[in-house]
Amino acid sequence: METLAPADPAADQPAVEEPQVCLPEHCFYAFDTLFCELTNKKPLVPKFPDEKYALFVTWNTRSSRPGRAPRLRGCIGNFEPMPLHEGIAEYALISAFRDTRFRKIEERELETLECEVSLLTDFEDAASYxxxxxxxxxxxxxxxxxxxxxxxxxxxxxxxxxxxxxxxxxxxxxxxxxxxxxxxxxxxxxxxxxxxxxxxxxxxxxxxxxxxxxIKLRRYQSRKCSVSWEEYVQWRVASGGKM
Incomplete structure (x- = not known):
């Protein structure tokens, strides 16, 4: 008689998804900070938890040609964990205005931008480079x-x-x-x-x-999210902000 292996009780269980660390709201807040800085509009109050993370804010310019990858427009961050409300707002502007590889972002460019926020996790000292x-x-x-x-x-x-x-x-x-x-x-x-x-x-x-x-190499992982200008505008209007 054939002997059947015992069933794995976890086999039929749905996979448990990891909680999303980086949220679209983080990118919307970065966009809102830049938009309001350039237009003197009133920024919206962030509603996401003010947890502490090391983070980077990246601005990209989308190509007008279909299929072309976006071009980097600014990217600066901080490896010291800081409250997200403060950190995202600060580095949204630093990466937009003080990345020495690029000129400052101007209001006329907003419609071409996308924003990416990276929250850094799992820092480890590597054994070698x-x-x-x-x-x-x-x-x-x-x-x-x-x-x-x-x-x-x-x-x-x-x-x-x-x-x-x-x-x-x-x-x-x-x-x-x-x-x-x-x-x-x-x-x-x-x-x-x-x-x-x-x-x-x-x-x-x-x-x-x-x-x-x-080299002393420290490795880390990143949880990221990105949004377009159009997505940001929809979010701001839906949240009661003025364009």
Missing amino acids: LDWTIGVHGIYISFPHPASAGSSEAPSPLSSSTSVPSLNAYRRTYTATYLPQIAPEQGWDKIETVDSAIRKAGWNGRITEDVRRS
Whole structure:
């Protein structure tokens, strides 16, 4: 007689969905902060819980051509957890006006924008610069000036070159981060991502294995949400705000 394995009591149970951490309301609030700053309208009071998170606010410009990916317009955040009401409002404006890669966002651009909020979670110290997973983890790297770390790339202190770094340059710590979606979007592998982060941090010398191994890498995950300008307008009007 055939023996049947006991039924798994969990097999017929519906999968439990993780609670949504990042909400459209977070993006609406970021949009509302920028809209009201540019138009002198009265901002709406946020109604979502004022929990503490490290966060990033990203502005993208949507392409007028169908199928084209949006272009980055500004992205700045903070790795220190802060109350969401304060943090989203603050970084909505910082990323719109103070990202030095771009000129300030202007009122005439609002209709072309989309907003993305990323709440950062699950911070962990990595065992090495390769100890993270593409598409899952964001990375935050820090490393000393390679000369101060004893790299073979260090110039001789007896060098007559006028480009010898100052003592303060040797004491510098370089830092940079990439959110989890960046590596997949760019098609980078781990080493390409780390090397790009090294350049982003400001190191212009040769990237050697010594430089990579000097990195302290902290990995993290991101819960994100994005909304378009049209979605924001619908939300503001439905919430009693004036356009």
